[in-house]
Amino acid sequence: MIDLDAAAIYRQEAGELLDSLEGSLLDLGQTPADRTLVDQAFRALHTIKGSGAMFGFDQVAAFTHDFETAFDLVRRGTVPVTQDLVSLALAAKDHIRSLIETPDEADATVGRTILANLQILVARPGSIAEPPVEAAIAPDAGSSETAGAGWRMTIAFAPEVLRNGTDPLALLDELRGLGPCTVVALTDSVPDLGALEPQDLHLQWSVTLRGDCPREAIDDVFMFVLDDMKLDLTPLGVEPSGETVAAAAPELVIAESTPLPVASTPATPPEPQKARTADKVEPPRRADDKVSTSVRVQAERLDELMDRVGELVIAQARLSQLAHTRNDGGIQAIAEEIERLASGLRDTTMGIRMVPIGSLFARFRRLIHDLSRDLGKPVEFVTSGEDTELDKTMIERLADPLVHLIRNAIDHGIENPERRAKAGKPPVGRIELLAQHVGAQVMVTVRDDGGGLDTTRIRAKAEEQGLIVPGTTLSDAEVHQFLFHPGFSTAQTVSALSGRGVGMDVVKRTIEALRGSIDVSTELGHGSAMSLRLPLTLAIIEGLLIRVGDSRYIVPLSMIEECVELPADQARGRNFLNIRGGLVPFLRLRDLFDAPGEPDAHQKIIITSVGDARVGLVADQIIGSHQTVIKSLSKLQSDATMFSGATILGDGSAALILDVAQLVAIGQLKAETETMTRAA
Amino acid sequence: MPTILTVDDSPSVRHVVKTVLSGAGYTVIEAGDGAEGLAKAKSTPVNMIITDLNMPVMNGLELIKNLRKVPSIVGIPIVFLTTESSDGTKQEAKAAGATGWITKPFKPEQLLAVVSKLVRK
Structure with a gap:
């Protein structure tokens, strides 16, 4: 079964x-x-x-x-x-x-x-040797008394049995199943009508059961009420007398009673009971105690649902496009209605896939506990923002990078207790894992209060490895980026924890594959923080649809700061734009993508930003916002670094999604070389 | 067919109770903790209630006490599931108004035996 x-x-x-x-x-x-x-x-x-x-x-x-x-x-x-x-x-x-x-x-x-x-x-030998599980509904072992001829018994239930759900007639029926019975109701204790408590049981019974029947069988019938009832039992042929009964079966002659204050049954010591009741008074305060009504769904089904919703959004976009070209108010109204429904369905579906990041955080507590013990560095682990929700897939893929960052923080970040004492820090190190919403993104930060990153040493190492020419002017942030270079490590000693095959370069690649980014901030002697910025979801984004030449592209809306018109006098020449006093380099997408034909007369610049860096993208036309269902590119196009994916537009044609982080990097690089050639 | 309410925070225990009892022709409704159990017992006529003792929110003992205050539950068998077969727990639960108990782990036939003992089809 x-x-x-x-x-x-x-x-x-x-x-x-x-x-x-x-x-x-x-x-x-x-x-x-x-x-x-x-x-x-x-x-x-x-x-x-x-x-x-x-x-x-x-x-x-x-x-x-x-x-x-x-x-x-x-x-x-x-x-x-x-x-x-x-x-x-x-x-x-x-x-x-x-x-x-x-x-x-x-x-x-x-x-x-x-x-x-x-x-x-x-230190309690013997306490572990008990049998694992007791037999359920075991009849009390002990006497295996039988009476070949049968039994005579007087049955008196506790008055409250009726209220408590026991049906005496059912038990008498069960008794009849054991053999031929003569049942006589005893009405002596039924009080006068005035004193009669309607919900109490006042009747008693006298039963003669004939046949070869072990006493356990009778006990079994009354198993649930045996302790609270009066059951006088005599084998047939023996004259009933109070003394003989008491001698034969002392445990059965129990005075009619409710909760037994019987001194002879020291079943459980009273202290633990008390302790437990005292605990119950304490209000629950842990998140685990929260109840939620939930339904378990297989993850694949959610993925399938998301796919379907994606298809629906695409189909809806086609419908809307078609409806706009027809001059039919009815069709247009339906198209708008469907657009509204599809967008609601999309949000709900994405909501279903959202999982609080707390489940992921909980996994790291064990990691930190073990690491801190193995390395002899006592560490306090603090988390916040466990309720922050992220797409399920995103949470799964975040696990490995976070393990790596946390391992690094304890292994390389937190100093050993002696060094901490010298630096005047508390002996117990502190690792913080924080999650919070920042706009349409989620920021997950791993922060330690250890020694911080030694920028000079990272720089020296980078020079040693030939990654930079000695003497190059670099900001601290730029120096820190070398941490993510493959094979780059400044650790002077390699511990068992380092070098598990996942380097910081892999961390960075994983995060970028999730369309996220990593920021490093550090203060020498006071610790460092690694912040991962991640989009809320992987499947559908809000995008801005633009046109360059004949082709259309999507720019993720979350990365756009503003859109401005390219001044006519800048249509050629200098690739910088003055925006409210700041000089922003821009890329001409026409040139970048080798678009044929002449540029539009009034080109637009979409100002995008990644971290502190801003870069403008020049397009021929801004078409409008677009719910973008992301389709990943195949392996064949894996060298197309400027694009992060593709989507299908309302008319069935495809549009590429621009990888803004890459474009910004290209833009910054171009700007630098341009400045340098100018200077030369 | 009699309706039986199973109250347990463990979905697997509820699953077993439901499978065994619905296989024997009973209608089974479920609740995941004491509070939910109380609400369901009040809103749906049931012929028997099977409850765990160790549960979050409202434990089995409180549930039994509260159930016995509900007029429609007076006289309805309430059976508790327990892994502790200690007399202390049993007495406490019975004093609260329980009719009987089933010791975990139980075999399907043991569950059926208790149910058919207390509920007439």
């Missing part, structure tokens, strides 16, 4: 629980006294274990059970939370994950080692 589908659901759920467990454990490392976190971790373990056994993940259930048993001592406050315990618990968590994801490869000795270490830590 339990299918593969359920196992998949379990895997996914367990994965999320393990993530949350990791979060709780890491938080616990910071605030060991936080009982809420211990409970959170415990709850996650509980569910992993319980469901694991149900879905046939027996190894998972067994290991988690042992782990949970030891961890229970922590929950009860018997064992304090220490860094060792947190590290061990994290290792156990990893082991559980491997048991779930790759059960065939999981190493049982790893599990045993973890448990052995855990046992030493909690």
Whole structure:
């Protein structure tokens, strides 16, 4: 009855629980006294274990059970939370994950080692050896008394059973199933009408059950109410007398009672119960506790939906174009309506794909925890802007670059505690991971309070590698760009963490492939910050449609500052424009793209900007804004660096999307050479 | 056919309960935490409620207490799922008004046994 589908659901759920467990454990490392976190971790373990056994993940259930048993001592406050315990618990968590994801490869000795270490830590030998799961609905083991002839019994339920959902008649029916019964209702305790509480049960029953029936079978019938009822049970043939009954089955003769204040059952020590109730009073404050109603959808379906919406937007653009050429108000109204709907659908679809970046941030906490321990550099990890949303694909592709930047920040940025002490800094380093919206972009910053970038050393290294001629005038920002040059490293010692194959050049390339950019800011001795600027989405952008010669191009709207007319006296000659006192170089797209024919009489300049750099692009005509569905270029066109993609216009023809970052770089370079040739 | 409400923060447990019970002909509705469970029990007539104890927002104990204050739920069987088979928890839950319990992990037949014990088809 339990299918593969359920196992998949379990895997996914367990994965999320393990993530949350990791979060709780890491938080616990910071605030060991936080009982809420211990409970959170415990709850996650509980569910992993319980469901694991149900879905046939027996190894998972067994290991988690042992782990949970030891961890229970922590929950009860018997064992304090220490860094060792947190590290061990994290290792156990990893082991559980491997048991779930790759059960065939999981190493049982790893599990045993973890448990052995855990046992030493909690110093309670024997506590781990309990059986993993109790048999469900197990009849109380103990007497296996049978009565060959049958039983005579008096049944008195607690008065509130009716309210609490027990149907005495159903239980009597069940009893009848065990053998031929004679049931007599006892009405002695039914009070007068005035005193009768309508929702209470006042009847009792006397039952004679004949046949060979073990007592467990009768206990089973009353299993849920056995503790709260009065059940006098005598084997047939034995005369009922209070004393014999009490001697034969003392645990069954329990005085009619509600919650048992029975001193003879020290089931659970009272302290943990109290501790837990006290915790519950504390208001939930962690984001994990937030509830949201959500639907799980496979990622591919979202991609498919986005594709479809893309096609729809293109088709809608064709419709609008066609409608404009017809002088038919009806068609035009419909076209406008569809345009509005398509744009709404586009926004909703993009919204569905947006995921808070917090899920990504959470992954790095473990990385930092491990790195900080391995390198002996205590580090505090601060995040903000976890709610900032980015396209799902973007978040996935951001993971590797961010890992690299964070690793660099700890490895090269944060100094060891002695050097920090000398510099008068707190011994614990600080890594910040921030996300925020900046216009139509998202900025993700990795900031450390370490030694900062040594601009002089980077420059010396660049000269040594022949990247610049010694003596060249370069701004600090330009010097820092060498960090992203392939094979460039100023690290004097290479640690195990450096050189994992992903260099800063790869980081830069990845970010640029996402149509983003990296800014570096640093202060020697006080730390540095790497800021990634990223577009919100990869699939559809707002673009400005322009015409150069016969061809049309798209400029991403987010990179445009303004559009101005090219003054007639500048139609030829000097490629600089004075904009409100600032000199902005411009590129003539006609020349760049070798467009045939004569330029239009009134050319326009689109001023674009990347970071601080501004460059104008001269076009023949500005057609208007355009919802641009980005289609990537094939490998064949991979050397066309000036374009980042293509799109399909309303009339079915294609337009190339300009890669503004590249054009700005080309423009700046041209401007420099021009200035230099002029100077020469 | 009787309607059964399953309240659990674990989708996999809800999935199993639903698969097993709907396979046996019951109608199953789901809720992901105590608060949602309470709301659904108030708005939909149910014949039985199966709830987890350890849940965010409103835990199982509070849910049971609150449910028993709802007039239409008086007399409806409420069964809790528990991995802790300790008497303390059981007594607490029963004092709150629970009818019975199912110890996790459970086999489909065990779940069905408890349900058919408490709900008449």
